[in-house]
Amino acid sequence: MGQPSPDGWTKAGSIQRCNIDGSNLTTILFAGEKTHTPKQLVIASKAKKLYWCDREGMRVMRCNLDGSNVETLVQNGDVENLEHRKDYLRWCIGIQVDEAAGYVYWTQKGPPKGGKGRIFRCLLEPEGDREIETLFDGLPEPIDLELDLREQYIYWTDRGDVPYGNTVNRAKIPARGEKTMHEILVRKLHEGIGLALDERDKSMYITDLLGGVYRADLDGKNEAVLFPDMGTLTGIALAHLEAGI
Template sequence: MSERQERLFVLEASGGGRLFSVNPDGSDKKVLVTGCRIPDGVAVDAEAGHIYWTNMGVPQENDGSIERVDLDGGNRTTIVPSGGTHTPKQLHLETVGQKLYWGDREGMRVMRCDLDGSNVETLVQTGQGEDDSRDETRWCVGVAVDPVGGHLYWTQKGPSDAGLGKLLRAGVDLPAGQGAAERDDIEVLFDGLPEPIDLELDLVERMLYWTDRGDPPRGNSVSRSPMKPPDEQRAPEILLTHLMEGIGIALDPDGGRMYVTDLAGSVYAAGLDGSDRREILVAQGNLTGIARAVLQPTRRT
């Protein structure tokens, strides 16, 4: 039986759209999928042997989709067809409820579905129609779920370099009798953020991590804050700076590490407190989503 293996799974939006994997030190790069339509968010279900990712498609055409492959890149299939979501961004696998969650940017919503793509639902709706979709403060991008606390977290990024981004949360499920556009349980944890993008949760230490694009010194950074109600929040702790349009983030809480991507094509590794930062990959194209997984041993016959 081979040993368990830790891998990073990374999306490249340029170069025809690729999904590749590497070791945590950046070695042994393997291209698993090509021809993705501007991929953005990736999630790995190591136990079931699947990798999921979102395709933004062409935002003006409302043709986003979600695909799935096996861990070796085989059996590629579309689970949410083109147009089933508008411009899907970060993708989150919630293993307790066996659901996929994602932010839909121009769709101005947070959505979820079953792992086979069925039962697509809208949980948050921040606007309707073309006029609203031009308002970038309504754009939902990053998403993460806390099944223990029962909360759904997401970002609304705002215009580039405008400092109008928000980080919000609400219940995982819609309140009884309410719709996605008028639910009354939404809490704003932070506003006035540079340009918040992707989210990750450390459910053991109860910490929320996110990437920001936008202007320095607060932008192009990774920040964190305790997962507390708005009235208990303090200024976020900035952990990493000088990213080149930071996007994806993946955590290794047990190993005390984080991994971050940016549009300039770098993958960074650092401690969860931002220490020991190093580039493990450079010049890899326009990198977007990243996920970390520990692959289970396979029996040798």
């Protein structure tokens, strides 16, 4: 993310990659190079593109897997404008891509505990101007996103105030122009951030800023604490390897 300063986070965020075992660490976007404070990442495997949200950059972005051909898909403000960078309503956080349907989804968290969080989507490759669709608004503070494309659900963490925040939520992915209701699956997180779905085993994994790692079924049942205190945790990802998870 870079470094904090009196004027917010400095433009020093970078994106790196490595092997699963942590070896061969490589920076593909260097500090301050074409992105500001990158947050959740997702790979579009068919197009071989990396997508991310740039928080104080107020952008939805993508590039090739080697860091080349950086593009801005959505721009909510001027990154050189301090007032824009301080405006929580402009901040983009979580992101997911549905390549088959041709959509990118993202969250804008709004002010802390503010009840002004929103979830959006737009076409990856529109024929004309990129039309942005608001799927949900008035959320406490939505953060990371996941998609279950097999069952057509969108999931997200929310780090806002209880009773609706510090939760994991899901809703049916709406058709274009349709509105759907969402449900709360997991409650009482401590600043819930990271989320990863395991569609094979029908489970989800969650992290929070107090260092908890949790597991639950995809419907929120059978919640369990795997690790209670691992420091300050943000994102989480899941990989099925040949020898197991």
